[in-house]
Amino acid sequence: MTSLVSAVRSQVFGLLARRFAGGNGPYAGLAMLPDKLLWPLHRDGLDPVAEMARRRDREPVSRLPLPLGMRGWLITGFEPVREVLGSLDGYSNDFGKFAGRVGINVTQDPGGLGFADPPVHTRLRKALTPEFTMRRLTRLQPRIEAIVQGRLDEMVGKTDVDLWNDYALPVPALTICELLGVPYEDREYFQKLSTARFDLADGAGASLDAVGESLTYLGGLIERQRREPGDGLLGSLIRTHGNDIDDRELAGLADGVLTGGLETSASMIALGALALMTDDGLRARLADNLDDTVEELLRYMTVVQVAFPRVAIRDHKVGGCDIRAGDIVICSLSGADRDPSAAGAEPDRLDPARPMKRSHLAFGYGIHRCIGAELARMELRIAYPRLFERFPDMRLAVPARELTYRRASIVFGLDALPVTINEGAGPR
Numbered sequence: 001m002t003s004l005v006s007a008v009r010s011q012v013f014g015l016l017a018r019r020f021a022g023g024n025g026p027y028a029g030l031a032m033l034p035d036k037l038l039w040p041l042h043r044d045g046l047d048p049v050a051e052m053a054r055r056r057d058r059e060p061v062s063r064l065p066l067p068l069g070m071r072g073w074l075i076t077g078f079e080p081v082r083e084v085l086g087s088l089d090g091y092s093n094d095f096g097k098f099a100g101r102v103g104i105n106v107t108q109d110p111g112g113l114g115f116a117d118p119p120v121h122t123r124l125r126k127a128l129t130p131e132f133t134m135r136r137l138t139r140l141q142p143r144i145e146a147i148v149q150g151r152l153d154e155m156v157g158k159t160d161v162d163l164w165n166d167y168a169l170p171v172p173a174l175t176i177c178e179l180l181g182v183p184y185e186d187r188e189y190f191q192k193l194s195t196a197r198f199d200l201a202d203g204a205g206a207s208l209d210a211v212g213e214s215l216t217y218l219g220g221l222i223e224r225q226r227r228e229p230g231d232g233l234l235g236s237l238i239r240t241h242g243n244d245i246d247d248r249e250l251a252g253l254a255d256g257v258l259t260g261g262l263e264t265s266a267s268m269i270a271l272g273a274l275a276l277m278t279d280d281g282l283r284a285r286l287a288d289n290l291d292d293t294v295e296e297l298l299r300y301m302t303v304v305q306v307a308f309p310r311v312a313i314r315d316h317k318v319g320g321c322d323i324r325a326g327d328i329v330i331c332s333l334s335g336a337d338r339d340p341s342a343a344g345a346e347p348d349r350l351d352p353a354r355p356m357k358r359s360h361l362a363f364g365y366g367i368h369r370c371i372g373a374e375l376a377r378m379e380l381r382i383a384y385p386r387l388f389e390r391f392p393d394m395r396l397a398v399p400a401r402e403l404t405y406r407r408a409s410i411v412f413g414l415d416a417l418p419v420t421i422n423e424g425a426g427p428r
Ligand code: HEM
Pocket: 001, 002, 003, 005, 085, 113, 114, 115, 125, 256, 257, 258, 260, 261, 262, 264, 265, 268, 303, 304, 306, 307, 308, 309, 333, 361, 362, 363, 364, 365, 367, 368, 369, 370, 371, 372, 373, 375, 376
């Protein structure tokens, strides 16, 4: 997600959480606010919490309680979410505007696509788009196959494996390193940063530190590649746009690709593998039904739970509610993707054959729609079938109820996925 897509998103929410959490000074009385603000990031197992459906049914556009006289909205219905994300003149993603509204210093702008408006957004996105064409991705496909097979080879002969650490994380990490031209030796460092920036469960401090660290790390890499551009996306951006994109913008773009494409795809690989492992019918139909299964898993999990915050730039109505210029609007993608008006009957059931009324919003919608969507799909369409072709008897090594999920992370996911890969044994 942004150059900082991820960074940005995490930073903004982190800053919001810190700002509203109180602790010192004038905000001390607001210590209870984070939960009120963060509940759309909580889940009950794989499902959004029950409040999400209640809210969507009764008030798909509802007030989000923000302090200090700020007006905030939480949008949980599919149509209004799509309307906000698709609006070309109603909202701004610009970090400066947002920061101004919530009292954040604009120097903390993490850069990247997700917090930029046209024409800056248009210029930066245009620079990145050629790196994500189908032609480029088709060239990457054999590399992803090789990365997946390499990870599976490493697992052969083991009995107990943490599928999160040994498969779900390294597959997108290696892919992104290859795409971007970032040294894989540094993966543990940036994987940690990528997880930390999204996770607000223990407050915003770690999230903010992770964003800063990531930018510093990428800044060093850019400095080296300015002297000697590498073969990856970073080197290609420097060769083609070296004079019109500055180092800070480059770091923002790289950070968005690095962290936006890592935690998201890793979570999807792990959660999808979990669903396939625990549902014999789903797994049995995977080979014949690959594309629909991947799309349904994307909808059902909607791991990017909320879109970037938008600031309304004019008075207007959404879902019958009066949105005023300056209001902060948070779109719940996980809420929208369980809306029966788009997903059809029984939206909380995982069913690749469901007749969808509208396409899901797991990759967002509008000008900020995920630039890496086709890459992510390619990774998932390779990662799921190869895993079960190699280890058809893979089982959870612990009862499903003992798995631990991220408590309040913008990118929903698992902390670990312990599995048994030898024949038989292990609870489902
Ligand atoms: C399953 C995996 C993924 C999911 C679910 C996902 C989801 C999203 C969503 C929902 C947005 C839009 C946010 C908004 O409008 O506020 C987004 C934007 C973005 N994503 Fe992804 N993403 C995934 C994989 C990737 C990958 C693999 C990359 C890059 C390699 C990537 C890079 C980006 C970037 C750069 C943006 C910002 C686009 C812009 O603002 O113009 N994402 N992603």
